[in-house]
Amino acid sequence: MQVRRISAEERLSHSFPLQAYAFEGSPAPAATADRWRDRLPYNEGNRTLVAEDGDTVLAAVTAIPMRQNVRGQLLPMAGIAGVVTHPLARRQGHVRKLLTALLGEMRDEGHPVSALYPFRPSFYARFGYAALPKRRTATFSPGDLGDLVRADLPGDVVWERMGAGYGAYREFTLRLARERHGFAVFPDFRDARLRDDDERWLVTARVDDQVVGAAAYKVTGYDGELLVDDLLVTTPLSRMLLLRFLARHVDQVSRVVAGIPAYELPELWGTDFQVTVEARTVIPSGNAPMARVLSMEALAGIQTGPGRLTVEVVDDPFLKGSFTLDGRGGTLEVSSAGGAAGATLSAAGLSALVYGVLDPEELPLRGLGAVPADAAGELRALFPRLVPHVVADF
Ligand SMILES: CC(C)(COP(=O)(O)OP(=O)(O)OC[C@H]1O[C@@H](n2cnc3c(N)ncnc32)[C@H](O)[C@@H]1OP(=O)(O)O)[C@@H](O)C(=O)NCCC(=O)NCCS
Incomplete structure (x- = not known):
């Protein structure tokens, strides 16, 4: 078995067919090649790396060179996608070998973190990934926002096709990626699909000519649903401007279903406002995202609280070793440590702390590390809880 990076053109013969078999209805019509x-x-x-046996592709894995905000720093991130094994070659260790090689290459090229949408979280937990919150959906009738229809607000909205408004939308999402923990963005070559497919409406909220909120959406039909991918807001006014726009769809659609970050509280958006907030995880096609750290040193500079601890990371090819983590200056300082460690962490345990999704006390309970009480206090101070807002779906 040989592992090899394939060229862009080779995707047509080496990785797309296996991906189509795993993720789409098949056999596919002949037009698929086009x-x-x-x-x-x-x-x-x-x-994209493939494992080959002669002319047969046994497995393939792909990394998208993305970026993600981790505690205030926009970092190169390896977005893992297209993980597939030939139906006759599964459970033979091919993906373990390929994914380990791919993550190593991405780390060496300067990607200190990685994220993905798992088919089964336990599979990627073995590779050091920790679960992040799933985006919620808020479902409501535009009629319930009736108060807003004529609201006089100091701002406006622009409504257009995504193909036309893409530039402003991209700029706005890049701004959110610079500012918002967990927010991930595609590279230009991948993100351009949103513009070229032109399958969304785009509404942007503007105050003083600045974009302060945006929603990409589609309408399923008359009396149907208005489906917002992500209701992206930065201020109460920006949310109100977008909600007023949605309210004006009363008597056109019966429901709005809007993607929202896990920290939003839609029940507080209005008085007499009836809303259902949902996050449902489904194996294999609707799981929460997961993320992991690939390089401890490259995390230096992320925003931290005033804690300090030497930790030992075990059982991981990328993070194995002891590090002194010092957040007392407001940003993380990392140094290799020789002395005794105050806590022992798995890669998934460390990643959960860095992303702010688990309390240190939870790690021993979940088999993610050994953390004595005093060490838990330092880690809690160093990595305060946060709710990441992950939007890119890949
Ligand atoms: C899921 C899939 C990619 C796994 O590939 P594979 O080459 O069979 O995986 P490996 O043999 O390298 O297994 C890696 C590890 O995961 C475990 N594993 C494999 N399949 C698993 C599954 N379905 N659930 C849980 N664990 C699994 C293996 O036991 C192995 O553990 P170990 O290395 O700790 O002993 C493959 O079965 C597949 O193509 N499935 C259909 C497409 C798919 O679901 N892709 C994932 C998209 S995110």
Whole structure:
């Protein structure tokens, strides 16, 4: 078995067919080859590794060179996608070998973190990934926002096709990625698909000519649903401007279903406002995202609280070793440590702390480390809880 990075053109013969078999209805009609060729530009800068036995591709894995905000720093992130094994070659260790090689290459090229949407979280937990919150949906009738229809607000909205408004939308999402923990963005070559497919409406909230909120959405039909991918807001006014726009769809659609971050509280958006907030995880097609740290040193500079601890990370090819983590200056300082460690962490345990999704006390209970009480206090101070807002779906 040989592991090899394939060229962009080789995706047509080496990785797309296996991906289509795993993730789409099949056998596929002959037109599929043309569709795959159209998709090539959006995969241009990805890194795909395959495992081959002669002419047979046994497995493939892909990394998208993305960026993600981790505690205030926008870091290169390896977005893992297209993980597939030939149906006759499964459970033989191919993906373990390929994914380990791919993550190593991405780390060496300067990606200190990685994220993905798992088919089964326990599979990726073995590779050091920790679960992040899933985006919620808020479902409501536009009629319930009736008060807003004529509200006089100091701002406005612009309504257009995504193909036309893409530039402003991209700029706004890049701004959120610079500011918001967990927010991830595609590289330009991949993100351009949103513009080129032009399958969304775009509404942007503007105050003083600045975009302060945005929603990409589609309408399923008359009396149907208005489906917002992510209701992206930065201020109460920006939310109100977008909600007023949605309210004006009363008597056109029966329901609005809007993606929202896990920290939003839609029940507080209005008085007499009836709303259902949901997050449902489903194996294999609707799981929460997961993320992991690939390089401790490269995390230096992320915003931290005033804690300090030497930790030992065990059982991981990328993070194995002892590090002194010092957050007393407001940003993380990392140094290799020789002395005794105050806590022992798995890669998933460390990643959960860095992303702010688990309390240190939970790690021993979940088999993610050994953390005595005093060490838990330092880690809690160093990595205060946060709720990441992950939007890119890949
Ligand atoms: C899921 C899939 C990619 C796994 O590939 P594979 O080459 O069979 O995986 P490996 O043999 O390298 O297994 C890696 C590890 O995961 C475990 N594992 C494999 N399949 C698993 C599953 N379905 N659930 C839980 N664990 C699993 C293995 O036991 C192995 O553990 P170990 O290395 O700690 O002993 C493959 O079965 C597949 O193509 N499935 C259909 C497509 C899919 O679901 N892709 C994932 C998209 S995120």
